[in-house]
Structure formats: C-alpha cells, structure tokens
Amino acid sequence: MRIALGMLTHEANSFSPQPTELADFAGRQLARGEELLQGWQGTNTEQAGALSVLTKEPDCTVVPLIGARALSGAPIQRQVFEVLLGEMLARLEEALPVDGVLLVLHGAMMVAPGVGGDLPIDDATGEVLARVRALLGANVPIVGTLDLHANVTRRMAAKATALVGYQTAPHVDMGATGEAAARILVDTVRGRVAPTAALVRLPMILPPENADHRVGPLHEVMAQALAIEARPEVLRVGVFSVQPWLDAADVASAILVVTDGRQALAEELAGGLAEAFWARRDRFFPELVPADEALARAMARQEGTVVLCDSADSTTSGSTGDSTAILQAALAMLGRTGTPLPHPLLLNVVDPLAVATAIEAGVGNEIEVSVGGTVAPRYFAPVTFRGTVKLISDGEFRFKGPGMRGMLHHMGRAVVLTQGNIYLLVMERAVSQWDPQLYRSVGLEPADARAVQVKSPRAFRAAYEDITEEVIIVHGGAGLQAGAASPELTALPWRRLGRPIYPLDPDISWP
Template sequence: MRIALGGITHEANTFCPRAADMSSFEARQLARGDEILANWQRTGTEQAGAMSVFSSQPRCQVIPTLLARALSSAPVEEKTFRRLLDELVERVHAAQPVDGVLLVLHGAMMSEAEPDATGEVLARVRAAVGPGVPVVGTLDLHANVTERMLREATALIGYHTAPHVDMFETGQKAARMLVETIEGRITPAAALVRLPMLLPPENSTHNWGPLSEVIHMALEMEREGALLHGGIYPVQPWMDTADVAASVVAITDGDPAAARGRAMELARVFWARRGEFTSELVPPDQAVRRALARPPRTVILCDSADATTSGSTGDSTVVLRALLRAVPFEGTALANVVDPGAVARAIEAGIGSTVTVRVGGGLAPETFAPLSFTGYVKTLSDGTFTFKGPGMRGVPHHMGRTAVLVQDGIHLAVMERGVSQWDPQLYRSLGLEPADARMVQVKSPMAFRAAYEGLYDEVIVVAAPGAASPQLASLPWQHLPRPIYPLDPETAWP
C-alpha cells in the first residue's frame, strides 16, 4: 500500500493588512520529502498521528511530499500559493502510483485570487491521482467547508476539540479511514449542511458551553455506529467572502441519505444555540482594575482581538496602555507586542541598559497606535521555543529576536514576529513564569486554555480593537452573504 502524505495549511483573516508570503511558511513549517518523517513524527500534529497509523500497517509505504503551514493572516499571496500548490502536485505526481493520499489542511485558507483555496488544493490533487484513488483530508474546527471541498475529497475529518488538543488523534482517524477505504472495508458517504452564522470563538469550546453540546452529540453518533465521523465547524469568522458559513459534515458508511439526516439533526441543535456564543467583553482599564481587585493570583487578560493565530498582527498596545495607567501595583504583569524596530534598539542597548522605545502600531497603524515604553533590558533571546502541549505538543515556534523590557512591574516581551500564544512556553522561554504573575496578557481567544490550565484564577476577555475582534458588527464587512447571524439578528434557517 503506497500513500502520499502532504498538505498546505493556512487560516485567512481578510481584515488583516498583511498577506502570507513564502517567508511566512518558512517561519512556521515548510518541510519536504524525508524532512517530514524526520522532523514531525514525534509531535502532537495531524501528520504525526497519521504516520503512527501508517507505520502500524503491514506493507504500508508513506511517500512524504510537501507540508506547508503559515500563521493566520490576510489571504496567501497568489504567487506563493501557486508555487506551493504546484510543488505539492508535482510531488504527488512523482509519488505515483499511489493507493491513497492524506492531506493535512485547515479548511479556511484563501489566496489573493482564490476564495476557496482548500477546495483548489483538493481539486488539483484529485486531478493528479484520478477519480479512483481515495483522498482524505484533515480539517481545523474553524474550517469553511464548501461543496467543492466535499466533492473533491473522499472524506474530510475535523478536530473535535477547542482548544485544539486532538490534532494527533484527528490524523490517526483520517489515516484509519483512508486505509479502510483503500482496503474496501468502508465507502465514505458525506453530507454537508451550511448555516448562515458566524460565531466568535471565545465561548466556543468542547469542554463547556453551546459548542460542547453539539460536539458531544456528534461523538455519540460515532460511538453508536451511526456515523464514521461527525464534523462540527463554527468557521473562521473573519473571512469577508461571499461563500462563508458555519457547517456540519456527517459521514456514513455508504448511506448518503442517512448522512444527510444526521447532518440536519446536528445542524438544528447547532443553530438553536447560536445566541449563546457571546462572551462578556470588559474595557481595558476596567479589566486591569478587576484583575487587581482580586486576591493576588494569576488573571489572564485575553486580548483576543489581536490574536495572531486568528489573523491579527500582534502589535496592539491597548492592554499595555491600560497596564501603564494602573502602575504602581503589587506584583508583576506579563505582556507582549510585535515590533522588530524596538527589538533592534533593545539589542543595541544591551542587557541591563535602560532604553526608551516606541512599541506597537507598526504593522496595523490604521488600528493600533504606538506608545513610548521606558524599561531596562532584562532578557535577549533568539525567540525559539517548543510547545509542551497538549495542543501542538513538540512543535517548534520562532518569534524572531526577542527582548524583555521591564518597567514598574510590567515585563514586556517585544518580538520580531508574531507566533501562536497557545502555550505558556512563550513566556517561560524568556525566563518569565506566568503562574507567578498577577496578570498575563495572552493574544488568543480560547486555544490557550488547555496549556494554561491550572495556572490562572480567572480569564477576562478584553474589549479591544483588532482584526480578530469578537465584536463582529464593528468590522467593515463588504462581501458577506446576507442575511447572516449575528450581523442580521433575524436571520432565518432553514
């Protein structure tokens, strides 16, 4: 059995001012051929999960092709997307004959010219291997699943968790489904139901709240044997495109009608819970006052509007301004901002020196304003660290050269490049311990909760501007299909 393994993964945010180019993929993940086997087998990723299944199969040969992943941003630069896709397809061609293909995807990728870039990837790979070869893809929970994606793939398998702690298991499930399809033991039949709604992610978790109910229903259908897979997709809500929607995908063994019925059953419950996804948003100064009014235990200041994994730029200073207005206070606060120029000035000054820098507002000046920050240089780092997990366990991250500046108890990590903030290793790699801080700024709407579990006493979601704002009505929409909830509260479905 010969299986080609590859994929291109990116999550588009059309409100971000900066597109992903080749350097964006090089900074996050760009692996070819045997590099995939050598560097990713011991990580908590989809490809590692898939490889663990394939390695247990007798006479199964994996042909690694191309794996590319970039941090969320504006749609991928067209020439970069085409270059990566052409290489992926060429490598799949070179791997033939193959019995199957497993693709690691996100599902919310756009390029500058292709709003359904994931569908384009699937279509090109399908054309390369022909209609008779099974093609199974993995998806993020926030995929924008389209009819084209479903048509070109044999099956699409999405995460069941938010925070995303089942990447490895999703890869395993997709690999098992691919193997069983190749061997003729199952015939996946899928149905897609799309819902006219966009949901902010702060309250979208599998552990509690409205999303958990729908996910648990899907899992119960799988346990009963009614479904091979039930995918619940709240969608990446910052995609201003004419074909965006939350969705449900139900996959049965050879029964399209049953798949449609189960998908509708799940979709009705999902739709009925649409009004329960909002979170309390607290103005920045009030958020800091509330944190300081509590006993001196760690409070997370969730700056989700500037989440780099949601497509914002990471250079907001809104929370930092509120912290500066609150000094002096007992204890320490950890904050972060992307600003390459400020990093360079801190490096020039050197450890132990006091430096005044203007930080923030350089990447998205139409949204964020810089501020002056005077502090002593506590730490200089190359910005490389590895996630401990559970999400993305073992995955290296590179925030570029990084400096820690300290002023009045505020420890500010200034980095050259935005990275995922799911894991406290970001701060720990700089000698900062979140569990010992009074307040910790995290630029992530929800995914940080898994790795930060047990470290904090409360999470306060800050009402702030940014490309990933949960205040969806505040964003300059132009292309959305209307009506759509919550922008149009009276939206009806079905």
C-alpha cells in the first residue's frame, strides 16, 4: 500500500492588510519530501498523528509530498498558491501509482487575485482537492483533515472521499484528527469501509470567543456529535463554526456526517445536528469590556493572573498583532494616577522598527520609541513608549502546552522594554499566542503577573487556564479599529459576503 501525504494549510482573513507571501510559508513552516516525515516527530500535529498510524500499518509506504503551513492572514498571493500546489501535484504525479492520499488542510484558505487578472479563489481548499482528484481519477481515496473553523463547501465534500475536522476548541486534537483521518483512509484502501457523507451548510458566521467544546453552546452540539459518532455505522462527525472573517460569497457554518455507506442515515443525522447548532447561534457572542475598564478590574485584584484577551488582534485569526489598545489604557492609567501600576502587566506588540531601535540602544539603556500601528496603520494608532531595554532575544521558542505541542515558533528578533510594572514584548513578526512560552521565552512569567495580554480568542485557554483566575475579553475599539479579527461581525465593512447570513441578517430563517 502506497499512501501519499501532503499539507497545504492557511486560514484566510479578508480584513487583514498584510498579504500572505512565500516567505510566510518558508523556514520551518515548509517541508519537502523526507523532511515532512522527520520534521514534526513528537509534535501534536495532524501530520505526526497520521504518520503514527501509517508507519504502524503493515506493508504501507508513505510517500511524502510537501508540507506548507503559514500563520493566519490575508488571502494567499495567487502565484504563491500556484507554486506550492504545483509542487505538491508534481511530486504526487511522480509518486503514482498510489493507493490513497492524505491531505492536511485547514478549510478556510483563500487565494487573492493574480497580477495577470487571475480571479481570486474563494474556496482554495476545494481547488486543492479538485486538482488532486483530477490527477488521481475517481477511484483513489483522498482523505483530508480540517480545522473546526473550516468553510466546508460542497466542492470540498464532493472531491474528497472523507473530511475529518478537529472536534476541540481550544484546539488540542490535531494529532488525534490526523490519526482518525489515517484510519479512515487505510480502512477505505483495504475495502473495509466505503465512506459517504452528508453536508449541511448553515447561513451563520460566529465569533470564536465563546465556541468551546467543553462548555456552552458548542459543547452542547459537540456532545450530540460525539454520541452520533459512537454509532457503528458512523465514521466521523464534524461541527464547523467557520472562520468568520471570510468576505466571500459562499461562507457557512456546517455539519458533516461521514457514514460507512449509509447516505440516507448520514443526511438524517446531519439534519438533526444542524438544527441543534442553529438553535444555539445567538449564544456565541461574547461580552466585551472596554480596555480601560478591563485593566482597572485586573489591577484591583490582590492576587491571581487575569488574561486580557485581545481577541480582535488575534494573530491566529488573521490579525496583525500590532494593536495598542491595552498599552494605551495602561499609559492612561499611569497618567491619571501619576504612580506606576500596582502590579505587573505583560503586553506584546509587533513592531520591527521599534525592535531595531531597542537593539541599537542595547540592554540597560532607556529609549523613547513609537510602538504599534506599523503593520495595520489603518486600524491601530502608534503609541510613544519610554522604557528600559531589559532583554534582547533571537525570538525562537517551542510550544509546551497541549495545542500544537512541540512546534517551534519564530517571532523574529524580540526585545522586552520595561517601564515600572509594564513589561512590553516587542517582536519583529506576528506569531501564535496560544502558549505562555511566548512570554517565558523572554524571561517573563505570566503566572507572576497580575494581567497578561493574549492575542487569541479561545485556543490560548488550553495552555493558560492552569495559571489564570479570570479571562476578560477586551473591546479594543469599534469594528476594525480593534483589529482584523473583531468579534463585532455586524460592524465590519463586508463587500462580498453572501447574504442573507446570521448575524448580519438577524431575522433570517432556516431551513
């Protein structure tokens, strides 16, 4: 048995002003051939999970294609998408014949228009699956993994033999998802199962802050999904609350039920689960607290750590990481009281120029520097910060928490600036903020701070909740003034989003 393994994942955010280029996939995010088999060993990732199943399977050879993953951001440049997909297809063609293909995908990938007048590709995941299918013909099984925030289209479902999504938020089941996909693929190749799926698309987009598989509305739907999945005829159930910042015509939340040859049953189960999901739609919207109020609440505490969740500037939802709303609130508090903050506050911001200035000044020296608002100047205001250069770092660190455990991250060069109890981490490049290792790698301990800024809507909870007393979701400004991942979906400047859709059309009825 020969199984080809490839990965092409990216989560688009149509409101991000920063284009996604080849450099965003380069380095440790891009692996070719044998690197794909070795590079992620021991990590909690889909590819490592899939390999753990495939390498134990008797007489199974894994043929590695390419693996490319970039941090969430604006749609991928057309030529970059063609280069990456072209290489994947060339390697696949060289590897033929194969008995099956396993693709690690996200499901909310989009491609920007090309220079020569090429049209955008809204369903870029569907495009990947369609071109792989065209190369293989109708009979070779293709199984793809998806994020819970996938925009699962009819084209994707039609081109894949089966699609297997994450079932956790905060996402911690990457490895388990890869394992499940590999098992379905192997069982299909061996003729033990014949996957057939029902997809129900729901006209709603939901912010991620309150979507948690352990509590609340998503938990209630996921519990039903897992009960359905326990039935022997059912291979996999997916609940997809969709990346909401996709300004495209065909966007939806979805339920996907994959059965072993039972199409009518799949339709019936998916329909019932979709109704349960739809009925809970208004419970996904979080309470937002203005930055000054959130900071005052945290500083009033005598113990414990508060996460100031700056979700609108979430770098894993496609925002740019250069918001200054909480820093502005801290400086305003200093100005009002005339005394340093009573307790330590950890903040972070992307600003390559400020990093360069601090490195030039050197450790121990005081500088006055403009920070923030450099990547997304239309959304964020720069702030003048006077502080001491405490530390200079090469910006490399590895996740230790449950989500993507073991993955190496690189924030470019980084510095820590301090002013009284304000500790400001300034980095050259945006990076995932799921894990407190972001701060620990530069000598800052979130558990010892009263408040810590985290630019992630939900996924950070898996690694932070042991050291956190409270999470406050900060309102950093109206709509995009808070960042490209603002949860105020009705306040965003949509141009192409297919209507009607909830919550923009609150009275929409379904089905």
